[in-house]
Amino acid sequence: MRPALSHLLLLGGLGLSAVLQIVSPQLDDYAVNILILAGINIILAVSLNLVNGHTGQFSLGHAGFMAAGAYASSLVTLASGPLASGGDPVVKNAVFLGALLAGGGFAALCGFLVGVPSLRLRGDYLAIVTLGFGEIIRVVLQNTDAVGGARGLEGIPALTNLFWTFGIATVTIYTVACLVNSTYGRGFIAVRDDEIAAEAMGISTTRYKVSAFVVGAFFAGLAGGLFAHYISFIAPETFNFLKSVDVVVMVILGGMGSTPGVVAAAILLTLLNEILRDFEQYRMIVFSLLLIILMIARPQGLLGNFRKKRKGTS
Amino acid sequence: MDWGNFAQQLVNGLSLGAIYALIALGYTMVYGVLRFINFAHGDVFMIGAFAGLYINRWLKPFFTGLPEALSTAVVLLLSMGACACLGVLIEKLAYKPLRNRSRLTVLITAIGVSLFLSYSAQLIFGAAPKGFPNLFNSTTHDLPGGASATTEQFVVLGVTVLLLAALRWIVLGTRMGLAMRALSNNPAAASLMGVNTDAVISFTFALGSALAAAAGIFFAMLYQAIDPFMGILPGIKAFVAAVLGGIGSLPGAALGGVLIGLIETLVVGYSQDIGIPSGYRDAVAFVLLILILLFKPAGLLGKSEREKV
Numbered sequence: 001m002r003p004a005l006s007h008l009l010l011l012g013g014l015g016l017s018a019v020l021q022i023v024s025p026q027l028d029d030y031a032v033n034i035l036i037l038a039g040i041n042i043i044l045a046v047s048l049n050l051v052n053g054h055t056g057q058f059s060l061g062h063a064g065f066m067a068a069g070a071y072a073s074s075l076v077t078l079a080s081g082p083l084a085s086g087g088d089p090v091v092k093n094a095v096f097l098g099a100l101l102a103g104g105g106f107a108a109l110c111g112f113l114v115g116v117p118s119l120r121l122r123g124d125y126l127a128i129v130t131l132g133f134g135e136i137i138r139v140v141l142q143n144t145d146a147v148g149g150a151r152g153l154e155g156i157p158a159l160t161n162l163f164w165t166f167g168i169a170t171v172t173i174y175t176v177a178c179l180v181n182s183t184y185g186r187g188f189i190a191v192r193d194d195e196i197a198a199e200a201m202g203i204s205t206t207r208y209k210v211s212a213f214v215v216g217a218f219f220a221g222l223a224g225g226l227f228a229h230y231i232s233f234i235a236p237e238t239f240n241f242l243k244s245v246d247v248v249v250m251v252i253l254g255g256m257g258s259t260p261g262v263v264a265a266a267i268l269l270t271l272l273n274e275i276l277r278d279f280e281q282y283r284m285i286v287f288s289l290l291l292i293i294l295m296i297a298r299p300q301g302l303l304g305n306f307r308k309k310r311k312g313t314s
Numbered sequence: 315m316d317w318g319n320f321a322q323q324l325v326n327g328l329s330l331g332a333i334y335a336l337i338a339l340g341y342t343m344v345y346g347v348l349r350f351i352n353f354a355h356g357d358v359f360m361i362g363a364f365a366g367l368y369i370n371r372w373l374k375p376f377f378t379g380l381p382e383a384l385s386t387a388v389v390l391l392l393s394m395g396a397c398a399c400l401g402v403l404i405e406k407l408a409y410k411p412l413r414n415r416s417r418l419t420v421l422i423t424a425i426g427v428s429l430f431l432s433y434s435a436q437l438i439f440g441a442a443p444k445g446f447p448n449l450f451n452s453t454t455h456d457l458p459g460g461a462s463a464t465t466e467q468f469v470v471l472g473v474t475v476l477l478l479a480a481l482r483w484i485v486l487g488t489r490m491g492l493a494m495r496a497l498s499n500n501p502a503a504a505s506l507m508g509v510n511t512d513a514v515i516s517f518t519f520a521l522g523s524a525l526a527a528a529a530g531i532f533f534a535m536l537y538q539a540i541d542p543f544m545g546i547l548p549g550i551k552a553f554v555a556a557v558l559g560g561i562g563s564l565p566g567a568a569l570g571g572v573l574i575g576l577i578e579t580l581v582v583g584y585s586q587d588i589g590i591p592s593g594y595r596d597a598v599a600f601v602l603l604i605l606i607l608l609f610k611p612a613g614l615l616g617k618s619e620r621e622k623v
Contacts, residue, residue: 058418060425117608124351124421125607128553132600135550143593241546245429252422284433291426296411299419 006177013170021163032162034274036230039165040223041266043172045250046259047219050176052248053256054185055212056192057119061130062220062247064137065107067239069221070228071147073103074156077229085157096159100168100225107221108214110137115213120206134244141236152235153228160230168226172219173259179215188212192257242284246273249287252294255301265302318460323583324576325457329467329536331575332474336529337552338559338567339481340522346498346562347518350417353424354404355526356549357431358397360542362527363534364439365393367446382450389449390473390531394524401523402516410512435542443541446534470532477528478568481521485564490517498562551578551599558606560616569614574599 024032044062051059076099077084084095110133118129142150179185187208190198199205228234246269254265276283294301337359344352370389377385408427412420452465485491493514496504505511533548534540555574559566578598585592606613 056418058421114604117604121607121611124417125557127353127421127425128351128550128557129600129603129607131550132554132603135547136597136600139594139597143591245425248422248425281433281437284429285437288426288429288433292408292423292430295419295423295426296408299415 006174006181009177010170010174013173014167017163017166017170020166021161024162034270035162036160036165036226038267038270039162039169040226040230041247041250041270042169042263043165043219043223043226044247045254045262045266046169046172046176047216047223048247049251049254049256049259049262050179050188051212051216052251053258053262054176054180054192055188055209056195057209057213058124058127059130059213059216060127060241060244060248061114061132061134062216063239063241063243064130064134065111065217065220066224066227066243067134067137067141067234067236068110068217069100069103069107069224070234070239071103071141071153071224072106072221073099073225074153074228074234075147076102077157077159078153078155084159092157092159093164096164096229099229100164100222103225104218104221107224108218111214111217112210115210115217116206119209119213131241131244134239134241138236138240148235150236152233152238154233156228156232156234158229158232160226165226165230168219168222172222173263175215175219177259245287249291252291252301258301261302319583321457321459321461323579325461325463325467326583327576327579328572329463329470329532329575330579331572332470333529333532333536333571334548334552334555334575335568335571336474336477336525336532337548338555338571339564340526341553341556342559342561342564342567343494343518343522345556347494347501347515348409348420350420351424351553352522353421353549354427354431355522356545356547356552357428357435358401358404358523358545359526359530359533359549360435360540360545361400361431362393362397362523362530363446363540363544364435364530365396365527366390366531366534367444367540369393369396370447370449386449386469390528393531394527397527397530398520398524401519401526405516405519410515432542432545439542441542443539446538446540449535466535470536473528474532477525481525481564484521490514494518547596554599554603554606557603557613560613563613563615563617566613566615574602577602 020035027035044066048059048062051057077095080095080099083091084099086092114129114133118126141147147153180188187198187203190201190203191205191208195205224239250265250269251262253269254260254262273283276286337355340355340358341352344350344355366389369392373385373388373392377388404427408423409420412423450465450469454462454464455468456462483491485494493504493509494517496507496509497511497514501511504514529548529552530540530545533544551574552571555570556567557570558573559568559570561567578595581588581590581598582592582595585594
């Protein structure tokens with residue numbers, strides 16, 4: 001993607017988010033609900049794609065970072081009390097932005113702490129460590145009374161709207177696109193394509209892996225903050241292993257390393273989740289079979305270019 | 315210090331550790347021949363427990379008059395056989411088409427298989443935990459030092475030792491074991507020397523899955539309740555055990571399993587003295603995993619491996 005094009009995309013996306021926000025009173029609640037969930041899923045999928053798709057690592061703990069961001073941002077808005085729930089929209093939204101950034105920052109810090117030990121090793125350890133990290137976060141939250149323990153946090157001000165959701169989704173897509181297509185970002189792709197060759201070329205593979213991981217965790221934290229301030233209630237169980245698997249399925253279905261594919265898959269799976277709501281017990285069987293069949297028949301995903309020769313920029 | 319309590323914790327930790335060790339052996343064997351983490355292994359453990367429950371229920375009429383040791387052995391062996399078949403089936407259907415693909419592809423497939431087994435089990439057996447029957451009359455035996463152990467704990471420890479001895483004989487004393495070791499040492503060279511790689515890989519899956527089934531029945535015997543998601547946490551903890559012992563090393567996996575079982579039990583048993591709430595039980599293994607990866611990534615008995623181009 002050329003720089004001019006990506007800036008255009010950023011402006012266009014932000015404009016679209018504002019337009020969506022302005023027309024939102026005309027939309028019915030159910031449509032707004034699905035749009036917001038789709039937006040949050042886009043943020044999660046695109047940020048996980050930076051780790052799993054572009055850098056070729058495999059994280060199974062995205063829900064853990066989402067939880068870190070959700071709790072941290074909720075604590076900020078709850079602590080700021082009347083400022084966040086008061087009447088002044090400017091103050092309210094400024095507090096919200098601050099809270100979201102705090103949540104993202106905290107998630108990024110967690111990402112750094114988890115990433116440094118596990119990313120020095122080969123990819124498959126990361127899957128288990130991130131899975132374990134998700135469990136640790138859940139156990140810690142369940143046993144911390146200050147954040148409500150297993151009962152969770154409630155009464156979080158509902159500040160998330162279409163503008164914030166799609167604005168942040170646009171920023172996520174923009175950041176990942178710019179990062180991957182920059183000179184620095186070539187390193188991510190080099191690490192994915194051949195770790196040994198990349199190391200021989202003088203690329204510090206651990207540093208690249210950790211930075212992809214930290215950026216991915218940051219955006220997962222933002223998504224968690226948006227989610228918490230949309231539902232107004234969070235509990236440790238909200239962010240369980242299955243939430244991580246949902247995001248992984250989006251990335252794989254869309255095609256690892258393909259941002260348009262992953263965005264499409266995030267929207268598709270959000271809709272599919274709504275349609276399959278009455279068939280909850282079959283949903284995960286369908287998802288798991290989808291994973292197995294995709295891996296055997298089309299490992300690059302529906303739109304992916306994983307493991308293909310890359311020509312020029314994507 | 316209360317030595318009776320300490321001895322009791324050791325007994326409980328050892329029997330839990332024996333279960334982790336049996337599961338960890340499956341991870342480490344598959345890793346040895348195929349170099350990937352078989353995520354679905356914890357679910358084979360779960361299926362083993364359910365197989366035990368149903369086989370016991372179906373065969374109950376035929377067990378009247380038989381000694382309990384014999385009927386328990388029949389249930390155990392049939393469940394192990396069923397899971398061995400399941401393991402081979404998983405390998406043939408899901409993993410075999412992916413030979414020589416990237417490790418990530420295989421790992422994702424394994425996660426798919428794991429979810430598929432859990433959710434199919436939930437659909438078939440229901441989500442609510444099921445009670446696991448007593449396979450034999452159990453009493454509590456007093457041990458020297460003030461501790462006590464149930465008959466189940468004795469059976470778990472005794473049979474685990476038997477299974478480990480049998481495994482040692484298979485790996486070190488048979489031609490198949492020799493082929494397994496050859497394959498894990500160098501797949502290409504083993505294949506050139508006439509080792510039938512596919513047969514050895516299937517055998518490895520059968521062996522690992524049978525051990526997981528035994529572990530599943532032991533777990534059900536000790537905790538007396540089973541559910542479709544019971545395999546996830548023990549599965550992950552056993553993987554940590556395999557990494558602790560050095561992945562690919564069989565004695566390492568057994569040692570790692572016992573250590574994880576002991577550490578987990580001691581942390582919970584002394585939670586008040588060391589200031590860690592017992593709710594953190596499930597986090598213990600993961601903290602250990604991160605520490606191992608930081609300080610001794612090759613594990614206690616593993617050899618560190620340089621990747622060659």
